Amino acid sequence: MSFFKRLDAKRFRPTDLVSGAWNVREQHVAPALGLLAHAIELDHAVRRDSILTMARVSYDILGTLPIDEFEIDVSVIRPGRTIELVEARLSHAARAIVIARAWLLQTPDTSAISGTPVLAIPTPETLALWKPETLWRGGFVRSIEVRRSLLGVGRAVSWIRSEVPLVAGESVSPTARALGIIDIANGLAAREDVNEIAFPNIDLTVHFIRKLRGLWLGLDTTVSFGPSGIGLTHSIVHDQDGPIGVVSQSLTIRH
Template sequence: MTVSPTAYFRQLSGTRFEATEATAGAWNPAEQHIAPVIGLLAHLIEQDHAQRGGALRLGSLSCDILGVLPLGEFDVEVSVIRPGRTIELVEAVLTSNGRTGVRARAWLLQTSDTTALAGTSFPDMPQLDSTPEYPFGTTWNGECVNTIEARRDFLGTGRARSWIRTDTALIEGTEVSEQARLIGMLDFANGLVPRVDPLEIGFPNIDLNVSFFRAPSGDWLGLDSTVSFGPDAVGLTESVVHDASGPVGTLSQTLTIRA
């Protein structure tokens, strides 16, 4: 029996990483699922900021997925695009086999106490205990989906409210923030609400954009998701993102629909 890795990545040097079999993708098990990659890039952006003595919080993250990523080794470089004491723009670029695979940009923002103003009109998710268990791995291929424990309240075609978590570490032997770990599950939103059978029609996302009005925490990630397909092979997955305490932000993924 093959034992599954306990982490998605191993860090080989300051900028070089290895993707384990736990990242094996849903569309092609020989390629990485992009979800853990995005969590890794968020972690490296946070780490770079902390090492420079910064105290800003990640407010938004925009990722362009420029191509498929094979399992194995790759490099990540982090750079500051727009430095600042209250607002900063940081970029992380992943290269694999000499080709840029993912480019992520994060806005880091100053924080202060606005408790008296806090509030949102996004509706709450159903309670975790009352949400039915969902066999996520039966719909998709690849080991990465099997690392996810899922619960799903199915509301209709392309519409569901889901809770997910994982006990697979993001990086072997490395502590990461709760926010980076939860960001590493965001890309599963599209796969949790398929409008069609993914064995017949492909609908991979070419980007991922998330904005947080509150930093997420805890083990469980909540996704109140809607998937829409247009008439000319372009689609959109939109989700309100939650943690156990309530809504924290919004997520969007642009889809390319292919037979």
């Protein structure tokens, strides 16, 4: 089973595997974020002979998404030979639910000067298996394999992966596949009892320094709650070859 089935060029139907952690009658937004990235990449490949690489993608989550058919529209905001800014809108019943904007950049060879001071994290096989369904509800969390080391309140190092196809019968890039599960970062190091305190993210932004390699996605996660109802989940993102970027999520904290 996949997360989504394509109905036509723009419309998709979710499966039960997308049911959400806060409300099982709604979609967990994670797979939809990956689907938006997939739509951007497909549109890009059709329009261009020279393919640019996704360096940053930012999602604004405008509301909850029911487990129902929806559509995605893609448009180019800033065209260019070496840089593009592309927008994808996910809508349900003519209402925008998620807006994604992605910067796509050329990729000249800079391997001679590449490097980062960010340290590697422990490998997946060294961390204990953690079942997110012991804390969270819904079909999505049950579709993710998680290996985690809980380092303290609001601190965890984790590796995540999923063998569930994003879209039935379609080839999906490692980037889109990773973006389809990365939103789970907000649930890997909960600061409070999730049955007492809600802290859904209203956005998600990822910056990459290179393309992901392999199935495993590593997350070195810190969760912070401010004193007036606003929080932040921030993770350094890794694959098994080292750091590849960062992801941040703004939280609205609710009693």
